[in-house]
Amino acid sequence: MLKLYGNERNRADMKCNLAMGGNTMADLQEMADQLARLYAENPKVEGVLLGGSVSRGWQDKYSDIELLVFWKEPPTDTYRKTPIMKSNGTVLDFHPYEDEEWSETYLTNGVKLEISNFLTAAIQRFITKTVDFFDTDPEIQCIAAAVNYGKALEGHELITEMKGRVQNYPDGLRKTMIEENIIFGSRWSNREALLYRKDWLMLYKVMADAETKIMSILFALNRQYIVHPGFKWQRNALDGMSVKPENIIKRMESVFIGNPKDAIRTLEAVIQEVFDLIAQELPDMDLSEAMKQTHQVRPLNENY
The missing domain is CATH 3.30.460.10 (Beta Polymerase, domain 2)
Structure with missing residues (x-):
């Protein structure tokens, strides 16, 4: 009992x-x-x-x-x-x-x-x-x-x-969070191939992973702790941030409910704007290699 x-x-x-x-x-x-x-x-x-x-x-x-x-x-x-x-x-x-x-x-x-x-x-x-x-x-x-x-x-x-x-979000955590998320990975460089092949499952996973990295960086830029490991309540979290790309809520939502090609272009633009924000907030951080890798796209086979 x-x-x-x-x-x-x-x-x-x-x-x-x-x-x-x-x-x-x-x-x-x-x-x-x-x-x-x-x-x-x-x-x-x-x-x-x-x-x-x-x-x-x-x-x-x-x-x-x-x-x-x-x-x-x-x-x-x-x-x-x-x-x-x-x-x-x-x-x-x-x-x-x-x-x-x-x-x-x-x-x-x-x-x-x-x-x-x-x-x-x-x-x-x-x-x-x-x-x-x-x-x-x-x-x-x-x-x-x-x-x-x-x-x-x-x-x-x-x-x-x-x-x-x-209470005070540490500078060291902010820097580490950004450094760990500014490399979007080799799968992101395959985005055009996945779109061309209509490999929707993998493409949307790649886009979800990209949004996850964007969210991680934005939490850090705004000195806010991540409130949920799956980034639940994304709209509310973004609404409470001051350092963010313009119209970010609608743009992030459109990735999953709009045309896939438009979604990729939206993410590319948002990622660049996030890099710009990092440069403004942490001017001493070297972003050159991260930006180079992020802009890479899998090359076409011209002989096909």
């Missing part, structure tokens, strides 16, 4: 409040607050952070609630399941420890909850990798983003200290 924290009346009140909630934006915020209090009843929990779209005001009718729970020691299955039971939740996924995380997904009152459990020490280590050692791994950088942009629900003193560590 699960060990419960708090008295019976408190648990009943919490269940009633959760059941009364709807799915409006304000309801998601309120539900997140209530669920955070459930987690905080466990003395092993040191903090609860609201992440994802709800924390940034980007939520829509498909949004769920993403909570990061910080533990002083590894959570048992019982500890993880207790808030689910208290909120009358239905478990969708319940994963064992992997990559320094315990994660579960459940439904409460028709709203999906995605819970990421970490040791507090692991979060501090991820932050160190990002801000002190300039680790560009998007999975790790997303933790820094969640801390920076997220909303503290419990453990305010701890999370405030964490936020202080990630």
